Amino acid sequence: MDAIRTEALTKHYRVGFWRPRPYVALDALTLRVGRGDVFGFLGPNGAGKTTTLKLLLQLIYPTSGRADVLGRPVGDVDVRRRIGYLPENPCFYDYLTAEELLEYFASLFGYGPAERRRRVAALLDEVGIGAERRLQLRKFSKGMLQRVGIAQAVINDPEVVFFDEPMSGLDPLGRREIRELVLRMRDRGATVFFSSHVLSDAEALCSRVAILAHGRLVGSGALSDMAAFQVRGWELVVNNLTPAALEHARSLGRIARADALGGSRYALELPLSTPPERILADLAAHGAQPVSLNPLRETLEDFYLRHIAAAPTDRGLGAA
Amino acid sequence: MRIIGHVALNVFKESVRDKVLYNLVVFAVLLIAVSYLLGQLTAGQDVKIIKDLGLAAIATFGLLIAVFIGIGLVWKEVERRSIYSLLSKPIRRHEFVLGKYAGLGLTLLVNVAIMTVAFYAVLAYMNTQFPENVRAAWPAPATDPGMLRAVALVFVELLLVTAIALFFSTFSGPFLAAALTFGLWIIGHFNADLRNFEAVVDSRAAAYAARALYYVLPNFAAFDVKTQVVYALPVPASYVAMTALYGVVYIAMLLTGSVMIFARRDFK
Ligand SMILES: Nc1ncnc2c1ncn2[C@@H]1O[C@H](COP(=O)(O)OP(=O)(O)O)[C@@H](O)[C@H]1O
Ligand SMILES: [Mg+2]
Numbered sequence: 001m002d003a004i005r006t007e008a009l010t011k012h013y014r015v016g017f018w019r020p021r022p023y024v025a026l027d028a029l030t031l032r033v034g035r036g037d038v039f040g041f042l043g044p045n046g047a048g049k050t051t052t053l054k055l056l057l058q059l060i061y062p063t064s065g066r067a068d069v070l071g072r073p074v075g076d077v078d079v080r081r082r083i084g085y086l087p088e089n090p091c092f093y094d095y096l097t098a099e100e101l102l103e104y105f106a107s108l109f110g111y112g113p114a115e116r117r118r119r120v121a122a123l124l125d126e127v128g129i130g131a132e133r134r135l136q137l138r139k140f141s142k143g144m145l146q147r148v149g150i151a152q153a154v155i156n157d158p159e160v161v162f163f164d165e166p167m168s169g170l171d172p173l174g175r176r177e178i179r180e181l182v183l184r185m186r187d188r189g190a191t192v193f194f195s196s197h198v199l200s201d202a203e204a205l206c207s208r209v210a211i212l213a214h215g216r217l218v219g220s221g222a223l224s225d226m227a228a229f230q231v232r233g234w235e236l237v238v239n240n241l242t243p244a245a246l247e248h249a250r251s252l253g254r255i256a257r258a259d260a261l262g263g264s265r266y267a268l269e270l271p272l273s274t275p276p277e278r279i280l281a282d283l284a285a286h287g288a289q290p291v292s293l294n295p296l297r298e299t300l301e302d303f304y305l306r307h308i309a310a311a312p313t314d315r316g317l318g319a320a
Numbered sequence: 321m322r323i324i325g326h327v328a329l330n331v332f333k334e335s336v337r338d339k340v341l342y343n344l345v346v347f348a349v350l351l352i353a354v355s356y357l358l359g360q361l362t363a364g365q366d367v368k369i370i371k372d373l374g375l376a377a378i379a380t381f382g383l384l385i386a387v388f389i390g391i392g393l394v395w396k397e398v399e400r401r402s403i404y405s406l407l408s409k410p411i412r413r414h415e416f417v418l419g420k421y422a423g424l425g426l427t428l429l430v431n432v433a434i435m436t437v438a439f440y441a442v443l444a445y446m447n448t449q450f451p452e453n454v455r456a457a458w459p460a461p462a463t464d465p466g467m468l469r470a471v472a473l474v475f476v477e478l479l480l481v482t483a484i485a486l487f488f489s490t491f492s493g494p495f496l497a498a499a500l501t502f503g504l505w506i507i508g509h510f511n512a513d514l515r516n517f518e519a520v521v522d523s524r525a526a527a528y529a530a531r532a533l534y535y536v537l538p539n540f541a542a543f544d545v546k547t548q549v550v551y552a553l554p555v556p557a558s559y560v561a562m563t564a565l566y567g568v569v570y571i572a573m574l575l576t577g578s579v580m581i582f583a584r585r586d587f588k
Contacts, residue, residue: 057408077411087401091404105406109410
């Protein structure tokens with residue numbers, strides 16, 4: 001059984017006050033997410049990620065299509081016992097303390113008082129909220145609210161968690177902590193479905209991804225298998241590169257591009273045709289000193305741009 | 321049921337933390353100050369005025385709480401998006417609506433109870449301030465327990481107002497919902513006039529329409545027995561029971577409607 005399944009899931013919003021017309025926020029999304037996957041749901045702002053997550057939590061109803069979570073239609077209360085959700089830019093009752101909020105949510109799962117206290121204390125420790133847990137949430141910064149949001153999402157040891165932009169509002173340390181938390185959840189066997197507009201979040205965590213642009217699925221699979229993200233060359237930065245050595249390498253077709261960085265320092269783009277270590281050895285023989293060597297691949301941003309350029313930009317339904 | 325209780329307790333906590341209960345202090349101070357002044361001015365001729373005033377104050381303070389919190393109950397959660405994480409928990413949408421309603425009901429109950437105690441305390445004090453011959457002229461004893469019937473009906477009325485506010489707020493913004501609720505409350509107090517509309521107009525259609533409205537709109541005037549209890553006129557227990565039953569049936573219909581609308585809503 002898949003953790004998440006959607007079948008031609010579609011959502012139209014009605015926009016415009018005087019003459020409402022439909023706007024396609026999500027267009028026939030068909031998706032499978034296996035149990036135990038860490039699944040990255042990627043796409044630029046406005047792609048339809050939040051819309052999809054809200055549909056999966058039945059905060060909004062689909063215009064057409066269907067969605068199942070853990071083999072049951074979304075909205076099933078028994079399934080909700082087994083899932084967790086972090087909304088985008090989460091917001092809670094500002095008159096409660098972090099502790100009280102989590103206790104309240106824990107009570108909705110039917111845990112007794114002792115169990116509630118135990119879970120809440122452990123979770124707040126896990127997401128790095130210390131003495132602040134006794135403060136009202138109105139005093140919390142965005143980053144701290146994000147941590148509370150993550151804590152409430154996993155209060156029931158969910159089998160499937162939905163994180164909408166979990167890294168947003170966090171500093172680098174916070175991001176690393178969230179990454180570690182996601183990996184711990186994966187090790188416990190949970191399925192983690194998270195949305196992001198940043199490829200590096202996904203690269204560091206995901207077994208599989210889906211990429212959304214303009215409400216449509218434009219790619220899915222393992223990141224390492226996706227043709228778009230294969231290595232297409234190397235970027236080599238060297239010091240002490242003499243013009244003669246540069247000309248020589250160029251004449252052998254081993255350098256696709258050379259950018260002078262000042263002095264005898266260059267950034268070179270190497271084609272895939274020759275193994276980079278051979279080119280490196282040649283250049284070193286001419287006295288050049290390598291500084292760094294990095295694979296070149298299409299970034300998610302390049303990928304979006306290509307698909308956004310290709311996709312029709314009108315998301316209205318014409319005269320409907 | 322357990323879930324509804326948790327939601328309700330959270331509403332109550334919110335109203336305490338947001339200092340809704342402070343209005344009680346205002347109420348008590350106002351009532352004591354006015355009673356003292358009146359006592360001085362009228363030399364105890366008119367404990368009735370204090371009763372009138374106290375009962376009216378209980379109803380008015382309650383009304384303000386019922387409307388303003390009642391409308392904010394659902395609207396604030398949707399507007400601040402705190403509802404997203406809540407509804408992802410194992411809670412059904414109707415449990416959310418009923419829990420919110422029960423929570424405000426509890427807040428109102430506590431408020432009305434405290435105001436009533438303060439009211440009787442002031443009256444008991446007044447009672448000690450005047451000689452036997454002055455008290456004998458009063459239509460009813462100062463701390464006449466019969467006034468509790470009026471308070472009980474005020475409370476049911478407040479529950480009805482809350483249900484109306486909640487109903488409107490499930491599909492409209494707070495300003496519209498407040499306007500509609502107050503509008504209905506005012507019309508509901510003159511409802512009885514609609515019944516006898518045919519006496520005033522010639523048009524049969526208008527008379528039928530007025531009669532239909534009479535049955536559809538809440539009849540708030542029925543809940544108001546304040547004048548009767550102040551003048552010690554009889555208010556039969558059966559009348560109180562029937563009116564309360566009317567209120568409960570009306571509330572049940574409004575809550576059903578609220579739940580049905582809310583269950584189909586998109587939270588965007
Ligand atoms: N309530 C709404 N009414 C109208 N349009 C909306 C509404 N919510 C989202 N949209 C539009 O739907 C598209 C998808 O939005 P969203 O799912 O929030 O994207 P993402 O989370 O990928 O940034 C956006 O173009 C957005 O403007
Ligand atoms: Mg989003």
